[in-house]
Amino acid sequence: MAKSELTAEMLHDLRKQYESAPESSILERAVTQNGINNVAKDKDIKTKLNPVFSVEVETGNVSNQKRSGRCWLFSILNTLKHRFAKKYNVKNFELSQNYLFFWDKIERANIFYDRMIATAGLPTNDRTVSFYLDGPGTDGGQWAMAASLVQKYGVMPTSAFSETNVSENTTDLNEVLNLKLRRDGMKLREMVNNDATDEDINVAREKMLSEVYRIAGYSLGVPPKTFDFEYRDDKKKYHLDCNLTPKSFYAKYFSDVDLNDYVVLSNSPDKAMNKRYSMSAQNNVVGGINIEFLNLTMPELKTAAIDQLKSGETVWFGNDVTRQLSRKEGLLDANLYHYDELFNLNLSMTKAERLAYKQGEVSHAMTLTGVDLVNDKPTKWKVENSWGDKNGFNGYFVMADNWMDEYVYEVVINKKFLTDSQRELLSLAPEELKPWDSLA
Template identity: 60%
Template sequence: MSKLNQPLDATELKELHDNLSQQPGNELLSNIITQNGINQAAQDPKAATRLDPVFSIDLDTGKVSNQKRSGRCWLFSLLNTLRHQFAKTYHVKDFEFSQKYLFFWDKIERANIYYDNILATAHKPANDREVEFYMSMPGEDGGQWAMAAGLVQKYGVMPASVYPETINSEDTSAYDAVMNRKLRKDGMQLRQLINTAADDQTITDTRKRMLKEVYQITAYSFGEPPMKFDLEYRDDDHNYHLDQGLTPQEFYTKYVNVDLDNYVVLSNSPDKEYNQVYTLPSQDNIVGGKKIEFLNLPMKDLKQAAIQTLQNGETLWFGNDVLQQMSRKQGYLDANLYHYSQLFNVDLSMSKADRLTYHEAEVSHAMTLTGVDLVNDQPTKWKVENSWGEKTGEKGYFTMSDDWMDAYVYEVVVKKDYLTKPQLAILDQPKIQLDPWDSLR
């Protein structure tokens, strides 16, 4: 066993210097990297050829949306899949749903369920790992597909023209800072009430007051969403349409009517056992709403279901680690885009399972699959609709190599129709609950 608490003395520091001096071309590499940056020095010039944006299946999806300085990708991606279907059905190519509308209600619902979690764990110390998890991110923007689907099921949707973006929805940093402070203080006070044996009525009244304050802050920041609106638009053939006095739920039922309960999240998390359904109740955002569940399968099964979805003319939501091996400007996602190990002559390779286990990987972003290039029935690259506006990639679209999908895609959402009978049977098995800090959070 190696000796612990060894200080770096002059001898060891000299060894570090001597080792660097003995590396072949060390001065040249230092010049190249310091003057050009790590990514520019490490980028593979052949990536442009591999990622030529031509696809054998390429769905026509129009202009991309832009989440700007907010963490609402999970909402944008779900609403992208819904607006693509709306556009196809009603011939309105660049129609857009209001992402801010679902975001508003997520803030209210998430505060409400946060109070439940705080009260349920009030007997635990403040430094308990679960309590720390809830306190660390009470007002965050990010979320899962099921959270977005649950909001749609409860609140419906509305056109972006009815409830458009504002300064605080396009840059949520100030609102998030206020809401995090608000919810942490609320959590502290609720814990104090429980631990001083306050009566149930006092706790209930305090919680109601707190939620009213959350609603007030959110309404002041984003504007209160309308309860009814008029749907008014011209289709691609310039025909005029008007439908007045719709609620968001009526609009969804009449014009969208997608059964979100017929969809399933397929995960590829090789740090866990395959052919199991996992749940993540710590991130559920609606009391009594849709539950977060993952059917964990090998990547080949995710790809097969995704290809079938695209072949049927439907786009799909997928969760990924977008900051890995990505060029924002060029819109490249390629597992071999940057050769870091070769550049530094240091082995940086890790398996997907190890990266998840040791926190090198995370599901950091959601985007939309809109195409795939099949060669001899095998995927070579995928077309991705991002929500970062038209100034990134190819007018907002990215090209993802198939090996990037293997390495950095963790979830795809597909209809149950595309599952095999054995896979459908797994959905009826007992579900395994994940810890709040699990890699799929």
């Protein structure tokens, strides 16, 4: 097909078509002065998403990831802190996100070096190598990545290892680590391709890791090996537990949690349903939990999530929070903004089409803490976010069930809430997804 140059005649016709529409003038004034979302917004959605729920897990204050991409860590720690709060009667207890974030930086560098060495024979424009180089020092992650860190390093309360200026705004740290790791990757690839000995490569690699540790330590602090846990519960009773390690603290206070009992149920309709998938290219801990998904229909995800909420346990879920969102009001509804009506366009795409054409992605993780059931059917969901208490209803969002259909891609469910047929699927050998898959 011949190239289509925009000629003066074509530009004239475009302007003529625009000016011939009687609504163009008034809509131009409305949108330019008020913004697209303010004009396209459905005013009735706020009434529809009344924050009252028939099933609700009691929770406390929300956390705040601030200017960082640590939602996946916040969400898993939210699910753990809710269990602690209920068991030990401490409503607003908080676990240290900075602690796991520190170890993620070290582990992520370590596995990145392995990948650079393993792919040294491929060109840098190879799609897999390019994926590894795309953002080796960034913040984002999956549930299994967070679970791997918890299993290996344990957890600690925020009182023992608090946030820093850098953990709350990770832009500069990411820039430094991306530069550092890409340069290290270049050097390791050069060593492999110049036939350096394994010993020399390992010496260089260990030095690189010590330098990453230094960057993380200066920026986030170095986690203490031991700490004392001192608190008052909601009945004002004083507690002191001395000389704990993060792993002993986790083993003692979360003894009823086995993260291996959980599975990620995905709804990715661009792939075959009732299949097990894996994505080892995104693993962050060598020897940790492999990233896997059991791809099911959305009704199956909802049923499992509802059963887990009814049992009193919250649900980690992955979603595309940037779509159809009112951040300040804490509203999520698939019909919140009527862009198609405003611009007189057909903007419809199926969930599978959005994933295939990069309009859909798993961009955020949050926590389901409640659901409103009408005739046993969900109408809206209560969502704990990690954006502080100035957004939504004291930090909690209300998600319409139609938004869940369109923009939720993953829920983390205890295997005991799966059906027998779903459990049988877990015995299937997982199909390895490409590093750049839509669930990445």
